[in-house]
Amino acid sequence: MRFVTPVSLALALALTGGAVSAPAFAAKKEEKKAGPQLKVSPDVIKALQTAQKAAEGQDFAGAKAALAEADSKATSNDDKYQIGAIKLNTSIASKDAALQGEALTQMLDSGLTPPEQAGQFNAIAADQALQAKNFDLAIQRGQAAVAAGYKAEAVQPTIAQAYFGKAGTTNTSAEPARGFTQQGLAALKSAADAMKASGQQVPAQWYQIGVGRAEGAKLPDVTEWAKMAYQAEPSGQNLRTLVRLFQRANPNISNRENLDVLRLLGASDGLVVAGDFTEYAEMASKTGIYGEVKSVIDKGRSKGVLNASAGADLYSTAVPKIAGDKGSLGSAEADANKAANGKIAAATADAYLGYGDYAKAISMFDLAKQKGGVDADEINTRLGIAKTLAGDTAGAKTAFEAVQAGSRKEVAGLWIAYLGTKGA
Numbered sequence: 324m325r326f327v328t329p330v331s332l333a334l335a336l337a338l339t340g341g342a343v344s345a346p347a348f349a350a351k352k353e354e355k356k357a358g359p360q361l362k363v364s365p366d367v368i369k370a371l372q373t374a375q376k377a378a379e380g381q382d383f384a385g386a387k388a389a390l391a392e393a394d395s396k397a398t399s400n401d402d403k404y405q406i407g408a409i410k411l412n413t414s415i416a417s418k419d420a421a422l423q424g425e426a427l428t429q430m431l432d433s434g435l436t437p438p439e440q441a442g443q444f445n446a447i448a449a450d451q452a453l454q455a456k457n458f459d460l461a462i463q464r465g466q467a468a469v470a471a472g473y474k475a476e477a478v479q480p481t482i483a484q485a486y487f488g489k490a491g492t493t494n495t496s497a498e499p500a501r502g503f504t505q506q507g508l509a510a511l512k513s514a515a516d517a518m519k520a521s522g523q524q525v526p527a528q529w530y531q532i533g534v535g536r537a538e539g540a541k542l543p544d545v546t547e548w549a550k551m552a553y554q555a556e557p558s559g560q561n562l563r564t565l566v567r568l569f570q571r572a573n574p575n576i577s578n579r580e581n582l583d584v585l586r587l588l589g590a591s592d593g594l595v596v597a598g599d600f601t602e603y604a605e606m607a608s609k610t611g612i613y614g615e616v617k618s619v620i621d622k623g624r625s626k627g628v629l630n631a632s633a634g635a636d637l638y639s640t641a642v643p644k645i646a647g648d649k650g651s652l653g654s655a656e657a658d659a660n661k662a663a664n665g666k667i668a669a670a671t672a673d674a675y676l677g678y679g680d681y682a683k684a685i686s687m688f689d690l691a692k693q694k695g696g697v698d699a700d701e702i703n704t705r706l707g708i709a710k711t712l713a714g715d716t717a718g719a720k721t722a723f724e725a726v727q728a729g730s731r732k733e734v735a736g737l738w739i740a741y742l743g744t745k746g747a
Contacts, residue, residue: 361401361435367393371409383417404433424451431464442473449481453488461485476521479514480529483507487536496541504540508533508548515551527556534564546572550740557744559592565737566593573730582606583704583734589619590712591741597623601634608637612677613648616641648674652683659687664696676705681713700731707738716745
């Protein structure tokens with residue numbers, strides 16, 4: 324996949340009307356002309372004059388023939404640079420990308436390209452080499468452009484794509500593909516940093532490509548790329564990627580912790596496939612949150628993601644228990660207020676949260692914290708979730724920030740990232 328870049332390099336000179344400044348053949352010594360002062364062979368001058376005349380008359384085939392003749396008579400770098408300059412102007416007039424690439428290569432290889440043009444010329448040559456799948460040349464030209472001070476946000480994506488091209492798309496976790504991927508990601512990160520430094524918005528696609536490449540190569544910084552992708556485009560799908568990476572990195576989290584992660588997918592529209600909904604329902608079932616089992620399966624069915632049989636066993640087990648469970652909550656509140664610790668209050672708050680009664684859940688979680696004897700990190704996580712779903716973004720952030728340790732702190736961090744998209 325080619326990147327969506329902010330600068331198009333193909334025929335860039337033509338688009339900006341930037342024809343190369345080359346010395347006139349009959350220039351007087353005292354006249355100051357742009358570009359190097361050259362000593363061009365008489366035979367080459369004669370062929371180039373023919374080429375220029377043909378190009379001015381729109382006879383581009385004749386111009387190319389004359390340029391080929393000039394090439395055959397070139398004996399010095401001065402000759403080669405001057406031929407390249409005329410080729411470049413001819414390529415601009417004829418909109419001939421192949422000829423432009425040939426011209427730039429000839430001028431750069433001559434060693435006479437003016438410093439102020441070297442960056443742009445190398446950048447365009449790098450892009451053309453990339454399109455031709457000459458990845459090594461694209462990297463070489465791109466790095467030369469960077470060394471010449473050319474815009475990093477324009478040329479580093481080309482370097483990144485060239486490294487990714489060298490890595491390929493199969494078995495990229497093995498060397499040398501893994502190393503090429505790392506170099507490509509470093510170039511892509513440099514491009515993103517340069518764009519941000521110049522006040523431009525980085526295309527979200529860049530970060531998504533970073534996620535895909537890092538994941539394919541099994542690189543540990545895949546999570547960092549996923550975070551950047553979510554910050555650039557805070558969609559449920561991008562948050563889902565972060566959640567799945569967290570789950571993979573923490574295979575031993577408890578069902579209760581996993582439920583709180585899956586609740587984040589529910590809040591952010593990150594439940595995408597049938598397995599997302601049934602996993603969520605299973606975690607709610609295992610922790611006795613019957614109302615949530617029903618609501619998540621109903622949601623999956625209403626979206627057309629779940630059919631009637633998906634999660635049916637969980638659904639049929641939970642639904643008959645809901646009426647009795649709800650009916651017991653009033654007495655549970657009374658017991659919670661009389662209890663010596665906050666365990667009954669926490670369990671009652673869990674049930675209210677599952678039924679979507681966020682005000683009651685918040686009240687009970689606050690009571691559980693006050694009485695103590697409970698897992699403070701879990702209570703603060705779930706208090707934050709209840710406040711998030713109730714629309715109290717600032718209060719939710721405060722609750723999540725109170726989570727102190729372990730995987731719970733990472734769960735809270737994911738929720739805080741989500742709140743950040745809501746102006747918290």
